[in-house]
Amino acid sequence: MKVAIFTDTYAPQINGVAKTLKKWTDFLETKQISYRLFAPNPLETCDYNENIHRFKSLPFWLYPECRLALPRLSHIRTELEQFKPDIIHVATPFNMGWTGHHYARKLNIPLVASYHTHFHKYLDFYKMSCLTPLIWKYMRWFHKPFKRIFVPSMETRDELLKKGLTNVRLWSRGVDSDHFHPWPHSTYLRDTFGVTEPFILTYVGRLAPEKGLDILMKTAAALPSEWQPYIHWMIVGEGPLYQTLQQEAPSNMTFTGYKGGIDLSRIYSESALLVFPSATETFGNVVLEALASGTPAVVADSGGVKEIVQHGKTGWACTPDDPSSFVSAVTHLLQNPLLLKAMSEKARAYALTRSWDAVFYGLLQEYQTILEEVPMLSHA
Known part of the structure; x- marks a missing residue:
């Protein structure tokens, strides 16, 4: 052929x-x-x-x-x-x-x-x-x-x-589950960006309006004050909103620019959750990469991503364009470590079926x- x-x-x-x-x-x-x-x-x-x-x-x-x-x-x-x-x-x-x-x-x-x-x-x-x-x-x-x-x-x-x-x-x-996999002892974010907070919430993708980044920023701002000292946001990617978002960002948010290869794999693995609010995806490759890394995904219940994430098992499906829904999901998962661990294992197991x-x-x-x-x- x-x-x-x-x-x-x-x-x-x-x-x-x-x-x-x-x-x-x-x-x-x-x-x-x-x-x-x-x-x-x-x-x-x-x-x-x-x-x-x-x-x-x-x-x-x-x-x-x-x-x-x-x-x-x-x-x-x-x-x-x-x-x-x-x-x-x-x-x-x-x-x-x-x-x-x-x-x-x-x-x-x-x-x-x-x-x-x-x-x-x-x-x-x-x-x-x-x-x-x-x-x-x-x-x-x-x-x-x-x-x-x-x-x-x-x-x-x-x-x-x-x-x-x-x-x-x-x-x-x-997804390449040999490349994207859990790194149990990785300290990439601490060594590279000085991140010390115990809970890393990560977004990976293009920094553009259609990706729902207004919802992400509102979610970051609306998380309960008692959680804020323990959370750090990693924003991985580039795009037309890069400078605007960086200027508006809280002190616990780091912009890395584009990352690929082993660096991206380690960022996924060290994250507690991938937070991906885009409601316009036909699929959502980054969501599957996060799952392969053992990182559950909090996503909009819309488009192709809702066919990747099993609600309550490998991630959490939120009401599209609703920051309060994302806030509720993030806080619920972070305060339930046993649930988060079980979801991490199921996320990895699911990704292994997607060669x-x-x-x-x-x-x-x-x-x-x-x-x-x-x-x-x-x-x-």
């Missing part, structure tokens, strides 16, 4: 889509499955190789992690004609995604999509809700020729079906089913 992937975000960019696609291409290489990936070039230092083709790009104003590429169409067509992919996978609906969409139809190559981000929900946070009908009109047109639309959660599947999209299938997410290999083998099987449905085409 030969796979061509078109995306408007890819490593070294830092977001859930880029990380998922990097995991996917790593898997393809490990299994010696041929692929070509076409993506923007966010940095001048990005490597070029036979498998990955990058193009000059500009940041997308609404979501800078996605880039508006300036694809060289003749180069892409030549590469596709030489590579002869069996299937084209489009991961985003912008310039690179549209290019894959165009050439799949032009060259009679079966076409699939993966849907990762509720962009229409972001519009509410940027006072642009009036554009929502246009977004869905475009999405229905864009996705019409796809043999499958892969989504990370049943919530996302249901929403797309309600909006008139078809051929929607679940393609969930996994990336199983997720990717499932996607390959979907590809194979599509190819069996489609007669041999002229490009082959």
